[in-house]
Amino acid sequence: MSGPVSYFGIRHHGPGCARSLRRSLDALQPDCVLIEGPAGSEALIEHLRDPQLQPPVALLSHGVDDPQLAVFHPFAEFSPEWQAMRWAVEHAVPVRFIDVPAGASLAWQAQERARRGGTADAAPGEGNDEAESGTENDAGHEAVHQAAADPAPAALADDAAQAAAAQEAIDAAADGSAAAPPAEPAAPARHRDPLDWLAQAAGYADGESWWNHMVEERGDGADLFEAIGAAMTELREQAGLDNGLDARQEALREAHMRAGVREAVKQGHQRIAVVCGAWHVPALVAKTSAAADKTLLKDLPKLKAAATWVPWTYRHLSSASGYGAGIDAPGWYEHLWLHGDGPRAVGWFARVARVLREHGLDCSSAHLIEAARLADTLAALRERPAPSLEELNEASLSILCNGDDAPMRLIEQALMIGERLGQVPEAVPTVPLQRDLEAQRKRLRLKPETLSKALELDLRNDTDLQRSQLLHRLLLLDIGWGRLGGAGRSSRGSFREVWELAWQPGFEIDLVVASRYGQSVEQAATARAIEQARQAERLPALSALIDRVLLANLAQAVEAVAEQLQARAATDSDPLSLLAALPPLANVQRYGNVRNTDAAQVRSLFDGILARACIGLGLAVCGLDEEAAEAAREVVLGADRAVELREDPAQTEAWRRSLGLVARSHSAAPLLRGLCTRLLFDAGGFDGASVADELGLNLSLGAEPLQAAQWLDGFLNRNAAVLLHDDAVWSLIDAWVSGLGHEHFLRVVPLLRRSFARFEAADRRDLGQRVERPPGQARATAPAPAWNGERAARALPLLRELFGLEAVEIR
Numbered sequence: 134m135s136g137p138v139s140y141f142g143i144r145h146h147g148p149g150c151a152r153s154l155r156r157s158l159d160a161l162q163p164d165c166v167l168i169e170g171p172a173g174s175e176a177l178i179e180h181l182r183d184p185q186l187q188p189p190v191a192l193l194s195h196g197v198d199d200p201q202l203a204v205f206h207p208f209a210e211f212s213p214e215w216q217a218m219r220w221a222v223e224h225a226v227p228v229r230f231i232d233v234p235a236g237a238s239l240a241w242q243a244q245e246r247a248r249r250g251g252t253a254d255a256a257p258g259e260g261n262d263e264a265e266s267g268t269e270n271d272a273g274h275e276a277v278h279q280a281a282a283d284p285a286p287a288a289l290a291d292d293a294a295q296a297a298a299a300q301e302a303i304d305a306a307a308d309g310s311a312a313a314p315p316a317e318p319a320a321p322a323r324h325r326d327p328l329d330w331l332a333q334a335a336g337y338a339d340g341e342s343w344w345n346h347m348v349e350e351r352g353d354g355a356d357l358f359e360a361i362g363a364a365m366t367e368l369r370e371q372a373g374l375d376n377g378l379d380a381r382q383e384a385l386r387e388a389h390m391r392a393g394v395r396e397a398v399k400q401g402h403q404r405i406a407v408v409c410g411a412w413h414v415p416a417l418v419a420k421t422s423a424a425a426d427k428t429l430l431k432d433l434p435k436l437k438a439a440a441t442w443v444p445w446t447y448r449h450l451s452s453a454s455g456y457g458a459g460i461d462a463p464g465w466y467e468h469l470w471l472h473g474d475g476p477r478a479v480g481w482f483a484r485v486a487r488v489l490r491e492h493g494l495d496c497s498s499a500h501l502i503e504a505a506r507l508a509d510t511l512a513a514l515r516e517r518p519a520p521s522l523e524e525l526n527e528a529s530l531s532i533l534c535n536g537d538d539a540p541m542r543l544i545e546q547a548l549m550i551g552e553r554l555g556q557v558p559e560a561v562p563t564v565p566l567q568r569d570l571e572a573q574r575k576r577l578r579l580k581p582e583t584l585s586k587a588l589e590l591d592l593r594n595d596t597d598l599q600r601s602q603l604l605h606r607l608l609l610l611d612i613g614w615g616r617l618g619g620a621g622r623s624s625r626g627s628f629r630e631v632w633e634l635a636w637q638p639g640f641e642i643d644l645v646v647a648s649r650y651g652q653s654v655e656q657a658a659t660a661r662a663i664e665q666a667r668q669a670e671r672l673p674a675l676s677a678l679i680d681r682v683l684l685a686n687l688a689q690a691v692e693a694v695a696e697q698l699q700a701r702a703a704t705d706s707d708p709l710s711l712l713a714a715l716p717p718l719a720n721v722q723r724y725g726n727v728r729n730t731d732a733a734q735v736r737s738l739f740d741g742i743l744a745r746a747c748i749g750l751g752l753a754v755c756g757l758d759e760e761a762a763e764a765a766r767e768v769v770l771g772a773d774r775a776v777e778l779r780e781d782p783a784q785t786e787a788w789r790r791s792l793g794l795v796a797r798s799h800s801a802a803p804l805l806r807g808l809c810t811r812l813l814f815d816a817g818g819f820d821g822a823s824v825a826d827e828l829g830l831n832l833s834l835g836a837e838p839l840q841a842a843q844w845l846d847g848f849l850n851r852n853a854a855v856l857l858h859d860d861a862v863w864s865l866i867d868a869w870v871s872g873l874g875h876e877h878f879l880r881v882v883p884l885l886r887r888s889f890a891r892f893e894a895a896d897r898r899d900l901g902q903r904v905e906r907p908p909g910q911a912r913a914t915a916p917a918p919a920w921n922g923e924r925a926a927r928a929l930p931l932l933r934e935l936f937g938l939e940a941v942e943i944r
Contacts, residue, residue, distance in 0.1 A: 137398060137402065137403050137404060137405055138394055138397075138398065138405045138407060139157075139161055139163070139404070139405065139406050139407065140358070140362060140407045140409070140414050140417060140418060141154055141157060141213075141358045141406060141407065141408045141409070142358055142361045142362050142365060142409060142410065142411030142412075142413070142414040143213040143214075143358075143361075143408060143409070143410065143411060144213075144344065144348065144349070144410075144411060145212060145213070145214070145410065145458045146207075146209055146211065146212045146450065146458070146459075146460050146463070146466065147211070147212075147213060147344075147348065147349045147460075147466070148211040148349055148466045148467075148469040148470035148473060149348045149349035149350060149357075149469070149473070150213045150348060150349065150357075151211050151212060151213040151215075151216045151470060152470070152473060153357045153358070154213045154216055154217060154358075154408065155216050155220060157358065157406075158217065158220045158406060159220075161404055161406060162224075162404065163226060163402075163404040163405060163406035164226060164227075164402050164403060164404050164405075165226065165227050165228075165229075165397050165400075165402040165404070165405045165406070166217055166218075166220070166221040166226055166227070166228040166229075166405075166406045166408065167228075167229055167230075167231045167393055167394060167397060167405060167406065167407045167408070168214050168217055168218065168228065168229070168230055168231065168408045168409075169214070169230070169231065169232050169390065169408065169409040169410055169413070170192070170206060170214065170230035170231070170232055171192065171194055171204070171206065171230055171232055171233070171234055171235040171238065171440070172229070172230045172231060172232060172233065172234045172389070172393065173230070173234045173235065173236075173440075174192060174194065174230055174235065174440045175228065175229055175230060177192060177440060177441070177442060177561075178218050178221075178222065178228055179222075180442060180558065180560065180561055181218055181219055181222045182222060183558045183560060185556060185557070185558035185559075186442065186556070186557060186558050186561070187555055187556040188208055188209050188210045188212070188215060188445070188555050189207060189208065189209045189210070189444075189445040189446060189447060189450055189463075189553060189554075189555040190207075190208055190442050190443065190444060190445050190555040190556075190557060191205040191206060191207040191208065191442070191443050191444075191445040191555075191638065192205070192206040192208070192440060192441075192442060193205055193440065193441055193442070193443045193641060193642070194206075194235030194238070194239065194438050194439070194440045195239075195438065195439060195440075195642065195645050196239050196243075196436050196437065196438060197436075197437040197438060197439050198436070198437060199243070199436075200642070200645040200646045200648070200649070201642075201646055202239045202242050202243055202246075202436065203239075203642045203645075204235055204238045204239060204242070205443075205445075205638075207445045207449070207450055207456070208445075209445075209447070209450060209463060209466070209467070210467065210470060211466050211467055211469070211470035213408060214408055217406070217408045227402075229393065229397070231389065231390045231392075231393030231394065231407075231409075232386055232389060232390060233385060233386050233389045233433065234435060234438070235438040235440060236434075236435035236436045236437060236438040237385075237433050237434060237435050239436045239438055240434035240435055240436045241379075241382060241434070243436065244434070327340070327368045327412070328340025328341075328343060328344055328368075330368065331343060331364060331368070332344075335347075341461065342523070345521060345522070346517065346521055348361070349466070349469060350469060350473070350519070350521055361411045361414070362411070362414045362415070362418075364411075365411050365412055365414050365415055366414070366415040369412070369415045369416075370415065384429065385429065385430060385433060386413075387413055387416040387417065388421075388426040388429045388430050389426075389430060389433070390407075390409060390413065390417055391416075391417055391421060391426050392423070392426050392427070392430065394407055394417065395423055439562075441561055441562050441563060442557045442561045443557060443638060443641040444554055444555040444556060444557055444581070444638060444641070445554075445555045445638050446552075446553065446554050446555070446583045446637075446638055447463035447464060447467075447550055447551035447552065447553045448550055448551075448552075448583055449637075449638050449639075450463045451463055451550050453550070461549075462522060462549040462550065463549075463550060463551050463553075464547075464548045464549050464550055464551030464553075465481075465522050465548070465549050467551065467553070468480065468481055468484070468548075477519070477520075478505055478508050478509070478519070478520045478525060479505060481525055481548075482501045482504050482505055482508075482525070482528075482529070482533075483501070484548055485504075485529055485533060485544055485548060486500070486501055486533070488543065488544060488547045488548060489533065489540060489543075489544075492543060494540060496533055500532055500533050501533075503532050504528040504529060504531075504532040504533055505528070507527075507528040507531060507532060508520035508524045508525050508527075508528040511524040511527060511528065512524050522549070526541070526544075529541065529544060552583060552584055554581065554582065554583045554636070559571070564644065564645055564648040565648065565652035565653070566644050566645075566647060566648040566651065566652060566653065566654065566657055567641070567644045567645075567648075569652065569653040569654055570607075570644065570654055573603055573654065577596060577599055577600050577603065578596075579600060579603075579634075581614070581636035582634065582635070582636060583635065583636060583637070584635065585633050585634070585635040586633070586634045586635070587631060587632070587633060587634075588600075588615070588631070588632045588633075588634050589629070589630070589631050589632075590629070590630045590631075590632065591628060591629060592628045592629065592630065593628050601630055601632075601684070602684070602685055602686045603654065604632060605681065605684040605685035605686075606654050606655065606657075606658035606685045606687070607654065607658075608681070608685075609658040609661050609662050609665075609681060609682070609685055609687075610643065610644075610647040610650070610654075610657055610658055610661055611643060611647075612640050612643045612644065612647070614634060614635070614636055614637075614640060615632040615633065615634045616632065616633050617630065617631070617632060617633075618631065618632075618633050647661070650664075655687065658682075658685055658687055658690070659682075659687045659689050659690045662678060662681070662682045662685075662687060662690040662693075662694060663689075663690055663693045663694070665678055666678055666690075666693060666694040666697040666698075667697065669697070669701075671710065672698070672701050672702060672705050672710045672711065672713070672714045673710065673713040673714050673717075675694065675697055675698045675701055675714070676698060676713075676714035676715070676716075676717040676718055677717045678694050679691065679694045679695060679698055679717065679718065679735065680717035680718070680720050682694055683735070695735065695738060698714070698738060699738060699741070702714070702738070702741065702742050702745065706749070707753065708745070708746040708747075708748075708749035708750045708752075708753040709746075709750075709753050709754075709765055709768050711742050711743075711745055711746035712746045712750070712768050712769065712771070712772040713768050713771065713772075714742055715739060715742060715743060715746075715771070715772045715775035715776070716771045716772070716774065716775045718735050718738060718739045718742070718775070719739065719774070719775035719776075719778040719779055720778075736779075739775075739779060739784075740781070740784055743772075743776065743779075743784055743787065743788065744787065746772070746791075747787050747788060747790070747791035750791045750794070750795060751791070751794045751795055751798055751801065753765075754795055754798075754801045754802055754805045755798070755800040755801055755802075756800065756802075757802040757805070759804070759843070761802075762802035762803075762804040762805055762843075763804065765802070765805055766804060766805060766808055766847065769805065769808060769809070769812075770808070770850075772788075773788070773792075773812050776788045789813060789816065789818045792809040792812055792813050792818070793809070793813060793818065793819075795809040796809040796810045796813060796819075796827065797827075802843070803831070803840040803841070803843040803844040803847065804843045804844070804846055804847040805847060806831070806844055806847065807831070807843070807844035807845060807846065807847025807848035807849075807850075808847035808848070808850060809847075810824065810827050810847075810848055811847065811848045811849070811850045812850075824862065825862075825865060828848075828862065828865040828866070829865060831844040831845075832844070832845065832865060832866065838873060838877040838878075838880055838881045839880055839881060841881070842880075842881035842885055842888075845866065845885070845888065846885075846887070846888040849888050849889075851888070851891040851892065852892070853892040853893070853896035853897070853899070853900060854896075856900060856903075857896065857899055857900065857903065863903070870885075
């Protein structure tokens with residue numbers, strides 16, 4: 134206490150602190166509540182009156198001119214600041230934020246980005262939490278990273294030096310001699326949890342467990358905060374520790390908070406409650422003149438910022454996510470908040486049982502009774518008034534999970550961390566792009582969820598088609614709410630898509646960043662696609678982009694990207710680059726009818742690109758080394774599949790002529806000559822005699838063995854069918870291998886082994902059996918299966934209808 138001001142040092146996201154704070158506020162009945170938070174964002178507190186604002190949520194501040202600069206202040210229901218805001222709103226008491234404005238935090242973030250070379254540490258929405266840039270509303274006593282309870286002396290020296298720098302800045306300001314913020318330290322101190330010292334004295338492993346047992350699992354009222362303040366004062370003044378954050382920024386923040394407290398006193402408030410991180414309490418109650426703080430703050434940098442509420446998740450509230458002020462078990466803290474005054478162990482085990490049973494694991498009432506007894510016994514042995522999460526986990530592992538760690542990992546994800554996603558009302562200020570996406574989500578019945586969820590779409594259905602188009606448009610904006618895929622299932626088909634959906638809070642920042650492209654998802658995705666087309670350096674990238682914009686049904690973007698593709702194809706002189714652009718264009722032909730897209734322009738592009746590629750393919754594959762030939766093999770295979778999908782006789786014939794020129798070329802890479810021979814043989818462009826001629830020419834005794842092996846690798850094409858079913862090919866290859874000398878055999882056997890190793894295991898087994906058969910002996914045929922003709926005939930009418938076949942006689 135300090136006159137009319139009462140200080141409540143809390144830990145962010147601490148249920149025990151939140152419970153004690155509510156009791157203290159009820160007892161104090163303050164006429165003004167001051168909270169450590171970004172000054173100037175108070176208008177958002179009014180949204181707490183809206184029941185649709187459901188935590189966890191985060192106060193998002195972002196730069197107006199540079200939205201990639203962003204700061205999150207997350208709140209859960211059990212966060213003390215959230216409860217302080219709710220208490221003030223419920224009692225109609227003025228409430229203000231007193232930390233530095235968001236513009237200052239963003240300016241610091243911009244300075245850090247410039248210092249590191251002008252690039253952000255992470256993508257927007259990932260890693261932009263304030264804690265990671267040193268400006269998070271940290272509790273102070275909880276460091277960004279924890280260390281061992283007995284740190285090295287050198288680390289302590291670094292900590293003490295940084296703490297001394299911060300204290301010197303405050304002392305200089307108090308003397309009126311500070312003319313500018315203190316200089317940044319030469320090297321950052323190692324992040325440390327100062328509570329480790331108190332934990333070590335009390336016999337705990339670390340400060341986290343000590344704080345949980347002494348504070349969060351209790352709720353002692355106002356006396357608790359006096360004890361916390363005394364402990365923090367001792368740590369800051371006597372132990373010479375810091376909280377692992379930037380000393381200069383911390384000094385500025387605390388000066389700004391002191392200024393906010395003075396302003397409230399000046400306005401005549403008689404009972405002021407200050408809710409701040411416990412580490413800051415000693416600095417806020419210190420005797421520092423207003424003039425000194427004003428001098429310290431005069432050069433505080435600021436950027437123009439905007440703020441709003443965004444949904445948050447327990448997963449992103451956890452320390453495992455990298456959030457600097459994160460907690461180990463948000464789900465457990467929620468349980469403490471809801472059941473902290475009662476028998477919380479019984480309720481926790483009931484939730485554990487529900488999770489295990491939902492996943493098909495046995496968990497009887499007897500298990501729960503024994504687990505509760507074990508947890509109580511462990512707590513008694515450790516002289517604790519009630520079981521903590523540590524005892525509950527040990528009991529769960531021993532009794533409910535039978536010592537198996539796998540169910541414990543399930544419990545950790547489902548309960549200890551939790552799956553809760555917050556909710557924000559429509560009245561919260563957002564950019565037009567966010568509002569448009571929200572409207573489309575509601576219209577298409579797509580609910581954002583944090584856990585990965587499979588969504589199967591039938592593109593023949595108009596609603597599913599629009600869902601697919603929305604997800605593809607978001608992918609163009611680099612917002613990966615959904616990704617194509619499915620465990621063991623094809624994600625693309627003529628009328629079917631399988632998506633994996635998982636919403637991340639960071640996507641809110643991505644939407645703000647993408648809003649510069651347009652006010653709706655369609656406009657923004659179109660503008661972004663056109664920008665990507667203009668920036669694309671290679672033809673295959675443009676080809677893939679036109680596939681993406683067609684999937685997203687962006688007609689304007691299709692036209693713009695097609696123009697860029699046509700212009701680039703007209704000047705690209707690399708036939709292999711042209712061929713690499715064909716597969717995405719062929720996909721347009723494959724899926725266009727189902728998606729109701731006009732693929733005529735794309736077909737024209739395909740034909741033009743193929744024609745130019747066929748003309749120069751023979752020269753492009755000459756003189757390639759082994760690595761370049763291997764890369765060209767993949768391009769040729771992809772182009773061959775694309776031509777097959779095109780299903781145009783003229784284009785197919787042109788492609789086969791080009792393959793034939795390569796197959797008979799003496800200067801082309803042997804790997805590609807063998808591959809082209811095999812592709813023509815499979816497609817019927819080469820008959821058995823032609824293949825035999827090519828085999829005899831390339832595998833003759835006069836051929837250089839290494840080149841012959843490379844030709845054979847290309848001809849086999851990782852498929853053993855031609856060896857198993859063509860006796861002439863088998864005989865020629867057998868004769869070539871048998872005729873190799875010892876030295877030549879040793880040179881080619883590694884390449885042959887690599888080629889044969891790529892066959893399926895069943896094919897390699899059949900090849901081994903064929904080697905064992907004497908020459909000329911026919912392969913044993915499997916006996917004809919016995920089947921009922923009458924029963925099989927019953928299915929024929931339905932099969933004919935499905936495949937569009939006319940009735941034929943089956944014998």
